[in-house]
Amino acid sequence: MEIARPYLLFLGDVPDDLAAKTAYGIVDWRRDWCVGQFRLPGCKADAEIPDMTIAEAVSAGARTMIIGVVNAGGVLPDHWVESIVTAIEAGLDIASGLHMRLGEIEAIAEAAQRCGRQLFDVRHSRERFATGKGTKRSGKRLLTVGTDCSVGKKYAALALEKGMRDAGFDADFRATGQTGIFISGRGVSVDAVVADFISGAAEWLTPAAPDSHWDVVEGQGSLFHPSFAGVTLGLLHGAQPDAFVVCHEPTRTHMRNVQHPLPTIGQVIEATIASGRLTNPAIRCVGICINTEKLDEAEAREICERTATEYGVPASDPVRFGVEGIVARIARDFPAS
Template structure:
């Protein structure tokens, strides 16, 4: 449904967190990524060849992915010439922004004139229902976090892959624009009409009795005042038996909110359990997942040990330790 191979947009973004959708595709769908499109003076890179739209088309690309975050999810003026040039060169445009591509007249008119597709991953899906909270069969894991952008998607994908590698059947269920682009399906939960948050989560992980774990990507944080409503509705709708807490130990304050402290892991676990129990009375945590990439190996190991001592839970760093400690706990607590 989303035409690859891709040219990934970075543009003038300087903060690695602002290109996380492009980076997610470059990481998890590397074979489908032809190159990256960035301003000449931008040192941020995905490790892909820097290309113009014309060069990408010559190399086989079929779409330009605007895999960046902007203020309020709006199209920025600096992006427009690049989008128009990509349309001219023959690419479809894929966007994870809130503002739909067709709302910009220059883009809409050029795409119509050239017969190109404009694909908004964040377009609210039709036909959603209000959630009910009624108990449903199935095995569900939800990743939650102390903040947004702390590794919930990475943890979910690595956990689903590692479960399958261990012979425990699992599938990744995407709830963000990056995850949906990687998986090719899912629902961008922060883009649904507010009344349907929990209902969308229920529809994303419907009743199943085949023993397969749905590993559901979490969003935001109950402690992030911008997005906690989304996090709570997703938590209630996902109805998880098992939870994994994700945390970025290098975060000085809540993302983009210097006035808001990052909560302690134990407090965040307690709050998520209290909230989860409304629809999943026996919900429990099976581990903590951190991103220790800004720490040296010894400091990261010490940090993981301290988190385990504080919470009584295995603490992993997916890219360093793998997921086995969390999977061992899951298997012990939830036998096949």
């Protein structure tokens, strides 16, 4: 699956910013892939890129319209169908991260068939995965892991891809969730594959590569989250990372959507090494990314410094302070690459 670029971002008439999180993420990380946004009357979100009609977007070179929104239940509202059919008829492919498949809507399926356009449901991979083999592959891999879900693992991985490229590394972000897939144009939503194939999907996503190449893999869930730890473990085994970065949100009081307390960063390091060495005995922690959005500047600096001292690896907020320290640590720990 490779989604053609550039994109037109469809925001529909979503009621708030949160519903447009996917579109915002694409603009944050791949502004130059986006020709504009297409909004319906009443839309309360704004990705702060030019508003365009579908015809204007096609003239500007757009190849794919991305349904860059989420809504309750993952269902596509009926009143969006007309715009999607218009886009298909204007020559655009359509890509969606909703649970509901585009092809389940007859008017959309029919238009795509008639016009020879592609429909991408990025939550549902078309790939037929093998079960994981656990065999060591060439090339290097870094995985972001977390003390919880939604603590910034995707942002950390994207920041590390950028930082490593700036430092001369041959590095590619590998997406494991819908927003990441739009940002990289490929990937697999690992939480949507059949359970037997989690590690196999991760192996497919991060294939053998030259020894100096780094896959920077977006993590999912947490080994300590009672809902999703199975996905996290399968991804860890399949990605067989040489290096991992722990992501953490210091103001959170319990795991997302459940009542369990957060593990410490130290517990996550220990559990990741204990499980990860099954497929990569040399696995090591190379840094900690702290999401300090809710802290003031002084508090943010203090917690990064304190955490770095406590665990003996660089710690930073990748958005606020960058990832130079972590990239330098990777360069030091893996001198051949």
